[in-house]
Amino acid sequence: MRQVPVSELVPGMITVDDIYNYNDQLVLPGGYVLNDKAIIKLAFYSIPFIRIQDSREGAAPVRTSQFIQESSYSHRIKTSPEFQIFQSTFETTVDDFKASINDVVEKNAPLDVDQLMKDTLSLLEKGRNSINIFDMLHNMRQYDDLTFTHCINVSLICNVFARWLGMSDEDIHLATQCGLFHDIGKLKIPEDIIKKPSRLTDYEYKIIKTHPFEGYNILKEQDLNPHVANAALMHHERCDGFGYPLGITAEKIDPFAKMVAIADVYDAMTATRVYRGPMCPFKVISVFESEGLQRYDARMIMTFLENVTNTYMLNHVRLSDGREGEIVMINRLALSRPMIRSGNQYINLADQPSTLYIEELL
Ligand SMILES: [Fe+2]
Ligand SMILES: [Fe+2]
Incomplete structure (x- = not known):
């Protein structure tokens, strides 16, 4: 029996325990043989780790990334010049983002939003029509620094999403910002909890669930549109009231937070691919x-999924x-x-x- 992060699960692994979400609803029973869909479902419910059974003697060994047969679709994307450029720009953007954000979180330094946005948007400008940003993100490998990579992913998804919703240029820009800073509060959570390789205790879950408040507190001190701090505060709220930290329902949730919520869960679900090749x-x-x-x-949600599908x-x-x-x-x-x-x-x-x-x- 061992603990495995959801992003490293592969089909064929068998769960040990019954797995519940934040609201104590059963997500998967113990003894369940995982398939792609079950793994995506775990990500949908933001479950970080699960316990899996050790493979029995004679059972097929667990695949690791080297052995994954890459689909021809993904191979085509990864070898395209657009992807290569995207990937190297992405890496630089993550590094810059990381460097400036740490100062903001630790020393309350002013956030240079314009510079950060310029870096992020340049990722989209490289051949705007020739690349499908979703294909790029689905095929990127997951970097070690999950929070930073994830923030940039969510920001790019929000940008495209805002266009699909027919928003004004100003609001597209704002949505991109909301995505970029939505999880900034995670940097206030002790790293040993975020990266803990074993099951989180109830107390540790509680600590992680404070990241929306932490983010809100950092962002409200900055010279930013109030939607940005709201998006950080409310991106884990759900329209049916079963979200956190406030448990508020649709009419009270900031519309930009509703957008970020969708981009956020989509990125988490498509990120469960490290050991399995890209996501379908x-x-x-x-x-x-x-x-x-x-x-x-x-x-x-309909606009988002319809447009992803149409691509x-x-x-x-x-x-x-x-x-x-x-x-x-x-x-x-x-x-x-x-x-x-x-x-x-x-x-x-x-x-x-x-x-x-x-x-x-x-
Ligand atoms: Fe979050
Ligand atoms: Fe997030």
């Missing part, structure tokens, strides 16, 4: 659909039964289950049993 976005969308769209702002229109995919085809039509009521053309056959996944689904992008 349709599996992520299906977990959103099965675990509760009502936890998020209805218009925002993959006409993409080649492999289905769970091995057939290959291309996505030819999106079903608005079942976004993870589009219509697929395979040869001269049309397969409407929405009408098919749930055992048939998109396994992989090709």
